[in-house]
Amino acid sequence: xxxxxxxxxxxxxxxxxxxxxxxxxxxxxxxxxxxxxxxxxxxxxxxxxxxxxxxxxxxxxxxxxxxxxxxxxxxxxxxxxxxxxxxxxxxxxxxxxxxxxxxxxxxxxxxxxxxxxxxxxxxxxxxxxxxxxxxxxxxxxxxxxxxxxxxxxxxxxxxxxxxxxxxxxxxxxxxxxxxxxxxxxxxxxxxxxxxxxxxxxxxxxxxxxxxxxxxxxxxxxxxxxxxxxxxxxxxxxxxxxxxxxxxxxxxxxxxxxxxxxxxxxxxxxxxxxxxxxxxxxxxxxxxxxxxxxxxxxxxxxxxxxxxxxxxxxxxxxxxxxxxxxxxxxxxxxxxxxxxxxxxxxxxxxxxxxxxxxxxxxxxxxxxxxxxxxxxxxxxxxxxxxxxxxxxxxxxxxxxxxxxxxxxxxxxxxxxxxxxxxxxxxxxxxxx
Ligand SMILES: *Cc1c(COP(=O)(O)O)cnc(C)c1O
Numbered sequence: 001x002x003x004x005x006x007x008x009x010x011x012x013x014x015x016x017x018x019x020x021x022x023x024x025x026x027x028x029x030x031x032x033x034x035x036x037x038x039x040x041x042x043x044x045x046x047x048x049x050x051x052x053x054x055x056x057x058x059x060x061x062x063x064x065x066x067x068x069x070x071x072x073x074x075x076x077x078x079x080x081x082x083x084x085x086x087x088x089x090x091x092x093x094x095x096x097x098x099x100x101x102x103x104x105x106x107x108x109x110x111x112x113x114x115x116x117x118x119x120x121x122x123x124x125x126x127x128x129x130x131x132x133x134x135x136x137x138x139x140x141x142x143x144x145x146x147x148x149x150x151x152x153x154x155x156x157x158x159x160x161x162x163x164x165x166x167x168x169x170x171x172x173x174x175x176x177x178x179x180x181x182x183x184x185x186x187x188x189x190x191x192x193x194x195x196x197x198x199x200x201x202x203x204x205x206x207x208x209x210x211x212x213x214x215x216x217x218x219x220x221x222x223x224x225x226x227x228x229x230x231x232x233x234x235x236x237x238x239x240x241x242x243x244x245x246x247x248x249x250x251x252x253x254x255x256x257x258x259x260x261x262x263x264x265x266x267x268x269x270x271x272x273x274x275x276x277x278x279x280x281x282x283x284x285x286x287x288x289x290x291x292x293x294x295x296x297x298x299x300x301x302x303x304x305x306x307x308x309x310x311x312x313x314x315x316x317x318x319x320x321x322x323x324x325x326x327x328x329x330x331x332x333x334x335x336x337x338x339x340x341x342x343x344x345x346x347x348x349x350x351x352x353x354x355x356x357x358x359x360x361x362x363x364x365x366x367x368x369x370x371x372x373x374x375x376x377x378x379x380x381x382x383x384x385x386x387x388x389x390x391x392x393x394x395x396x397x398x399x400x401x402x403x404x405x406x407x408x409x410x411x412x413x414x415x416x417x418x419x420x421x422x423x424x425x426x427x428x429x430x431x
Contacts, residue, residue: 010046024404032300042404051084058284062283065086066111072384082106088106093120096124117143132156132208145199155202159192167211168215174211228247232245255333290385294384300376300379301317302318313347320353328360334362336362347367351363
């Protein structure tokens with residue numbers, strides 16, 4: 001039997017057997033030598049390709065792909081996406097400032113979600129003239145109406161509803177059930193839209209949903225769209241015509257897989273969404289994040305020590321949980337590969353960082369090819385929720401970031417210095 005060949009889901013590959021791992025045409029060994037480690041490396045081409053997959057899959061409908069900024073908010077990546085027509089999904093005023101810094105003309109393509117928007121953040125969004133504010137409570141809608149009236153800026157809003165759809169994912173990143181803090185119970189939505197229908201400072205622009213993250217099955221997305229579509233129909237009969245339905249993000253990737261067909265997955269996703277939306281004539285907003293950025297990125301680390309404690313072997317790298325917290329926070333799996341594989345038997349090891357926490361691990365009881373101190377390893381699929389969730393815990397300097405574009409590498413964020421870290425602190429008083 002001949003299996004259909006699936007395109008590799010990652011831009012990282014060995015050009016020849018025995019050569020170093022490359023990102024596109026650029027050797028990770030060369031990048032590590034030049035920029036040091038730990039180092040985040042991203043393929044611009046893959047991010048652009050993934051955006052294109054969404055844009056193509058929804059070709060038949062007016063749509064806007066609003067990249068979820070929290071996933072990887074590097075200015076260079078925001079610019080890359082904005083230049084190709086993407087909009088943005090933001091969850092804070094800080095993210096709004098980022099988009100405005102990277103691509104000011106994209107302000108009109110921003111949607112703003114989040115359960116705890118402050119007055120200052122609402123004002124910032126109204127002044128910037130963003131596309132839509134996704135409102136997550138009645139109290140927030142009242143505040144929005146008041147600020148819009150005060151600033152004399154009409155607010156386009158959507159209610160982010162909670163469709164009570166179960167999506168099978170890690171409990172920390174599931175958001176679409178009634179018991180979660182997100183959104184407004186969909187059964188209350190009709191009443192709330194009607195209650196503000198006469199307000200001249202509010203425009204009911206759309207309805208939105210985001211049921212969670214790293215969702216592998218496309219079925220829950222279709223179910224959520226059906227519920228939103230039904231609500232849009234009920235509103236239409238009441239004379240409230242929504243221009244947009246926002247499907248949120250959440251489409252998952254295969255963190256284990258070497259043979260994951262991303263384009264086919266996006267087509268399957270689009271089909272589920274479109275089935276749920278039949279009869280809806282308006283614009284579709286999409287908020288993918290992880291799916292665009294995760295597999296484009298790797299965290300490159302150097303092995304500091306290999307040590308045995310009892311029955312266990314620990315590979316200690318110069319990257320740690322402060323650089324990539326997903327394994328510690330969500331028990332997430334990242335493939336780890338030696339950048340230049342050595343001959344010899346694989347061993348079962350724990351790959352860990354130097355931080356003083358037993359939770360500081362990247363992998364436990366993992367088969368890894370032989371590595372020695374000084375070798376490089378790459379933690380794959382680290383382009384999403386990697387650098388964006390990094391911290392300075394243990395007073396560690398956050399990694400540099402490199403973007404590989406058209407075969408060329410470009411530093412997009414320099415490594416932090418100790419001066420960067422100490423700058424906001426006030427000098428200790430003399431006694
Ligand atoms: C985090 C988030 C997204 C992106 O989720 P992914 O799983 O990365 O696609 C989209 N919309 C909202 C409102 C979010 O909070």
